[in-house]
Amino acid sequence: MSEKPMERLDRRDFMIASIATVGASAALVAGAGTADAQEAAAVSANPGAGTVYTGDMIRGKKVVSALDVNDLEAGQKHLLYFQGVEAPTGQHWYVSVTVAKGAKPGKRIVLTSGVHGDEMSSIHTVQTVMNQLDPAQMSGTVMAVTDVSRPALESMQRRWPNQGRGIDLIDMNREWPGNENGLTAPSRHAGLLFNRLLRPNADAAIDFHTGTTGFEVSAFNIGETERPEVKAMLDLYPVGQILNMPKAAYPTVLHNAFIDAGIPAFAPEIGAARVLNYEMIGLFVEGTMNVLRHHGILAGSMGRTGKDIAVFVGNSGFPVLATAGGLVEHLVKLNDKVEPGQKVAIQRNSFGEVVAEYTSAVAGEVMGQRCDAMSEPGNPLVLVLFNKPTPDGVEIYPE
Ligand SMILES: [Zn+2]
Numbered sequence: 001m002s003e004k005p006m007e008r009l010d011r012r013d014f015m016i017a018s019i020a021t022v023g024a025s026a027a028l029v030a031g032a033g034t035a036d037a038q039e040a041a042a043v044s045a046n047p048g049a050g051t052v053y054t055g056d057m058i059r060g061k062k063v064v065s066a067l068d069v070n071d072l073e074a075g076q077k078h079l080l081y082f083q084g085v086e087a088p089t090g091q092h093w094y095v096s097v098t099v100a101k102g103a104k105p106g107k108r109i110v111l112t113s114g115v116h117g118d119e120m121s122s123i124h125t126v127q128t129v130m131n132q133l134d135p136a137q138m139s140g141t142v143m144a145v146t147d148v149s150r151p152a153l154e155s156m157q158r159r160w161p162n163q164g165r166g167i168d169l170i171d172m173n174r175e176w177p178g179n180e181n182g183l184t185a186p187s188r189h190a191g192l193l194f195n196r197l198l199r200p201n202a203d204a205a206i207d208f209h210t211g212t213t214g215f216e217v218s219a220f221n222i223g224e225t226e227r228p229e230v231k232a233m234l235d236l237y238p239v240g241q242i243l244n245m246p247k248a249a250y251p252t253v254l255h256n257a258f259i260d261a262g263i264p265a266f267a268p269e270i271g272a273a274r275v276l277n278y279e280m281i282g283l284f285v286e287g288t289m290n291v292l293r294h295h296g297i298l299a300g301s302m303g304r305t306g307k308d309i310a311v312f313v314g315n316s317g318f319p320v321l322a323t324a325g326g327l328v329e330h331l332v333k334l335n336d337k338v339e340p341g342q343k344v345a346i347q348r349n350s351f352g353e354v355v356a357e358y359t360s361a362v363a364g365e366v367m368g369q370r371c372d373a374m375s376e377p378g379n380p381l382v383l384v385l386f387n388k389p390t391p392d393g394v395e396i397y398p399e
Pocket residue numbers: 115116119173208209210399
């Protein structure tokens with residue numbers, strides 16, 4: 001029943017957990033050896049080296065193991081499979097590639113979804129954009145890869161069930177830019193995709209996500225507003241929040257791998273995992289079509305942008321963590337403004353007694369909420385987007 005001034009302590013624990021996770025991935029990649037790194041660098045230093053058809057067909061679609069969209073016929077849509085990493089059975093994980101190749105040359109934009117396997121609205125957003133494109137009217141190329149982490153998608157879960165030493169679950173958005181000779185299948189898959197499919201065909205890139213199972217988020221974009229080319233794209237979305245997240249917070253996520261390769265990129269977040277949120281999808285489709293107009297790929301006037309709504313920009317996420325077990329009742333909604341000390345949730349035990357009350361320690365806007373109704377101690381219950389005076393780039397958002 002007590003007001004627990006524990007947010008500060010809990011938040012630090014949350015930060016430490018995040019660092020440990022990221023650090024573990026980085027150590028594995030580093031352990032793969034410098035010879036491998038050199039080989040990967042040699043491959044990626046030669047983008048656009050040409051399209052390689054394996055000779056296979058899957059359900060009437062040609063299979064490629066490398067793609068240069070310049071090789072494809074202009075003014076058409078092309079549906080291909082890209083041959084990803086080889087699995088224990090000797091078969092490969094293929095990913096679905098849609099290319100809308102404009103009749104006229106121009107910029108090349110890459111859209112990705114499914115890096116996490118439970119994020120359905122991200123896939124539907126990309127599909128909807130691609131279905132609206134008419135290559136005959138386009139100047140430039142849009143390539144979509146909708147099912148990046150195939151094994152995770154097969155079970156509609158966030159992480160890739162890796163087989164190396166018994167099953168372990170690997171977050172593919174801690175693996176980029178990957179390593180074609182890495183220790184795990186997700187690392188090798190990321191390396192193949194990044195070197196032979198994504199990077200060579202991107203002048204700009206957007207990697208679509210949603211919240212995760214059990215934790216829903218608002219409609220917002222993650223990107224560094226200090227980068228003019230990124231900010232120009234972020235400003236074209238009629239969505240209410242931007243998380244200005246420094247690259248240092250999560251260097252191995254896909255959109256930051258693009259940034260490291262000199263390619264402007266960011267990551268939309270589209271509501272809850274596992275479901276389709278059509279209202280939010282519509283906002284991100286509208287924004288993405290604006291981005292294609294911004295790059296001259298589509299003609300015509302802009303739809304609604306960030307100028308048409310109130311956009312809240314923050315540089316940090318403040319997690320309010322559960323300190324007890326029990327049912328959680330939220331007292332605020334996504335996008336609500338909150339003040340320091342404002343009560344945001346309560347929790348009841350199995351008798352219905354209130355065992356915890358939770359407050360925000362910062363002023364900001366609600367960007368995420370636990371949507372599984374029961375929680376144990378340590379789970380984030382509410383995430384508040386706010387502006388930290390001196391951002392440290394550590395705790396932010398469990399992207
Ligand atoms: Zn995600």
